Amino acid sequence: MTRQARTDKSFPAAGGQPAAAPEELAILGIGLPAWNRLLLVAGLVALVVLPFLVEGFTTFQMTQVAIYAIAILGLNLLTGYNGQFSLGHSAFFAVGAYTAAIAMNHFGLPYLLTLPLAAVISFLVGFAFGFPALRLEGLYLALATFMLAIAAPQLLKFSLFEPLTGGAQGLVLMRPEAPAFTGLDDDQWLYFISVIVMLALFWLSGNLIRYRIGRAIMAIRDNPLVASALGINTPLYKTVMFGISAAYTGVAGALSAMVVGFVAPDSFNFLLSVALLVGVVVGGIASMRGAIFGGFFILYIPTVAESFADVFSKGLSWAAYGVLLLAVIYVMPSGISGLIDAVIRRIAQPKQAPRRTDPAADVATAGPGPSNREKK
């Protein structure tokens, strides 16, 4: 009976947020959800036209940003949303890259098919690593994943695997060529493949974190004991999340192998793990769109740092990078994504003219909007 009474209130039966959600904020008279859709469409249009407006090298760089964004999103699913720390994602990146390279070079697999293969194999490797990770938390997990990152390049160079991996020399790949009917050049073609894969993976993870599974993985992050007392199979969720996270990063690795046309052990060293983690933090922990900002950051900031350092001494580029990183974290403690949210909260106004209530209070209470789940 009470259930009946409830449906009379304005809560739609399916889809979307309940009507009671504080969505009535607006900027320039346009509601925030409308802005979201607008920006999404504008972003998609920009993604499509971009490679026709810039030169080849920039297209190539944008492709790399998309690839990093995928890897960062993968790490963010694990660390930001599920609370498991990893310094070992360079290893999963390597698994994906080598899966693609070996499948193409030794088994002649069409390059597009190497993507799902890399996803499956990286998932399995990540899932398997998730079991020992269950027993480790915080610093211990950081250490164990750190060892993974250290070990990966050595294993790839290991003489026993050399016939497959090419040892220290690595493997040179045939760079995929654009099909003639598309009228695209190769850079543009790889750009579109990477961007489409990125969009698909963003869509999947957006769904994953929004519903039942997402609540469960975030509940585990927030309080694992309570999560299990509420019926969440914590070990299973944590290992699966390790697998999914590794799969994302592995797909990024496979794309990277194609785009660069070359894999070698030392491109997947510990510094790549650190870069991905930097991408997560700078973009915004537990923020999906943050992964894209993170991708830009880790691609461009090292170059910026180098030109900064050039002023003093060429050898100081990492020091300059560190200073830049600290500055960004200081100015934006919750990442670029958090800064954007803060700005929106500052300039957004209640849609209808404020009633008798104090508008400032209105904005303050409406702060946790629908996108709240994405923050922190």
Add this chain to the structure above:
Amino acid sequence: MTVATTDPLLRVTDLRIRFGGIKALDGVSFDVGRGETVGVIGPNGSGKTTLFNCLSGIYSADEGGIVLDGAAIRGMPAHEIAARGISRTFQNLALFPTMTVLDNVKVGCHSHSSSSFVANALRFPSMLREEAEIRDRAWHWIERLGLEPVAHQLVTDLPMGTQKKTELARALAAEPRLLMLDEPAGGISHEEIDELEELIRRIGQEFGVTILLVEHHVALVMGVCARVVVLNFGQKIADDSPGRVQSDTAVIRAYLGTD
């Protein structure tokens, strides 16, 4: 109900757990009948929370039996026990701090839903239907506890009493057979305690939920419990009606600390 002795919902026999030298539970046995509301009281450190932790699978008892509705559940992982119908609140607030009130309550529905990773990631229609059910159920309890105005707010922004209600709503959203409340009246106002007393009574009567209530607030325990189990240093020292427990000499001695 007095069927407790013949077919109890919960039967605890000779439960023991120790932490180093401390026997936190030292051979505790009692039954809880279907539909009963049983109080668990005792001085600080007497083992009440430890008992709850053992029952919900957060601690694994060293020895003894825990039987829920005929099934032995001691040693089962916590999530399986939850799926069998035990849900609880925590002495120190244990909400998910990054989530809204609504999402916290939705997590309470986890055991009664089943959509998979794949169904979630690909937005299967079956998953969306289940989500609608979860939302309905969560809203049901949110309204029951008068939490609608704050449903979309982060729990950490809310006053203690509201957070406690959210935790109660989350536990109720699991539609448990056995609901365990660990000091629900701790840190809330007098009016809220009256409200709580009324609510606990109605949960028991209207929905037939069996309740175990740990509480220091004597009036609340006396108001809602037909039976009270008293713990002291991990042992049961009384198990009787509230009135008789209050005049029990062993209980009085335990509380005055003269033994």
